[in-house]
Amino acid sequence: MSEMLIVALDFPTADQALHFIEPLSPDDCILKVGLQLYVASGPQFVKRLVDSGFKVFLDLKFHDIPNTVAGACQSAADLGVWMMNVHAGGGPVMLDAAAKSLASYEKPPILIAVTVLTSMNQAQLGATGVSTSPEAQVKRLAALTAEQGLDGVVCSAQESAMLREQQGQDFVLVTPGIRPLGSEQGDQQRIMTPQDAKQAGSSYIVVGRPITAATNPLAVIKSINDSLR
Structure with missing residues (x-):
C-alpha cells in the first residue's frame, strides 16, 4: 500500500481521468484533482473517486475573503475529500477561518496551505514584489500556517x-x-527525486506527467512505491 505517493490527475476531461484510473486501486496511490479537471468535471467527479475508495487531495488552492474560503472548505469536506489546500498568502484571518470551518467535522480533511509555487524561482517571486528568497518566503508562510x-x-x-x-x-x-x-523537468523549477524527497522529510510526494504520460503508468507507480519503501 502506498502511503506517500499522490498522483496528479492533470487531465482535461473526466473521461480521460477515469480511463487512466481504471487499472488502479486505492492501494496504489492517492489521487489529486486540480483546477482544470475540477472545472471540467465538477464535484460529482470528486465524489465518484471518494465513493470508489480513493483518498482524494482536492488541490484548488482557495484564496479569497475569509468567509468565502471557509464556505469553500466546508463544501470540499462535505464531498469526503482526504486533503484540501488554501493559499498561505491569504493571510492569518483567512487561514484561521479555513481551519475553524472544519472544526465541527468528526474526521476533518487534512488542511494545508500553499507557500510558494514550485514553478516559481527567485526572479518570478521578485516580480510579485517579494524581495526575499523563495526559501525565506516559504519559511515565513509555513510559520504563519502553523500559527x-x-x-x-x-x-x-x-x-x-x-x-x-x-x-x-x-x-x-x-x-x-x-x-x-x-x-523531464517540465515547468517545475525546484525539483527532487522521490527517494531524496522522502529523505529530506516530505510527508507526501506529488507526481504528475512522469506517471500520467507514461506508456505503462502502473509500472511507474510500482517503481516509485518500491523506491519509497
Missing part, C-alpha cells in the same frame, strides 16, 4: 528539511515538483 492551526503546507522538497527542523515531525509537508530519475 493558525493548519496541518501543514505545500512546498518544494528542497525546503522539506528546513521546514521539518522548524515545525517538527507532525507538520504535514506535501511536495510537488517530484521527478523520478530520467524524467
Whole structure:
C-alpha cells in the first residue's frame, strides 16, 4: 500500500481521468484533482473517486475573503475529500477561518496551505514584489500556517528539511515538483527525486506527467512505491 505517493490527475476531461484510473486501486496511490479537471468535471467527479475508495487531495488552492474560503472548505469536506489546500498568502484571518470551518467535522480533511509555487524561482517571486528568497518566503508562510492551526503546507522538497527542523515531525509537508530519475523537468523549477524527497522529510510526494504520460503508468507507480519503501 502506498502511503506517500499522490498522483496528479492533470487531465482535461473526466473521461480521460477515469480511463487512466481504471487499472488502479486505492492501494496504489492517492489521487489529486486540480483546477482544470475540477472545472471540467465538477464535484460529482470528486465524489465518484471518494465513493470508489480513493483518498482524494482536492488541490484548488482557495484564496479569497475569509468567509468565502471557509464556505469553500466546508463544501470540499462535505464531498469526503482526504486533503484540501488554501493559499498561505491569504493571510492569518483567512487561514484561521479555513481551519475553524472544519472544526465541527468528526474526521476533518487534512488542511494545508500553499507557500510558494514550485514553478516559481527567485526572479518570478521578485516580480510579485517579494524581495526575499523563495526559501525565506516559504519559511515565513509555513510559520504563519502553523500559527493558525493548519496541518501543514505545500512546498518544494528542497525546503522539506528546513521546514521539518522548524515545525517538527507532525507538520504535514506535501511536495510537488517530484521527478523520478530520467524524467523531464517540465515547468517545475525546484525539483527532487522521490527517494531524496522522502529523505529530506516530505510527508507526501506529488507526481504528475512522469506517471500520467507514461506508456505503462502502473509500472511507474510500482517503481516509485518500491523506491519509497
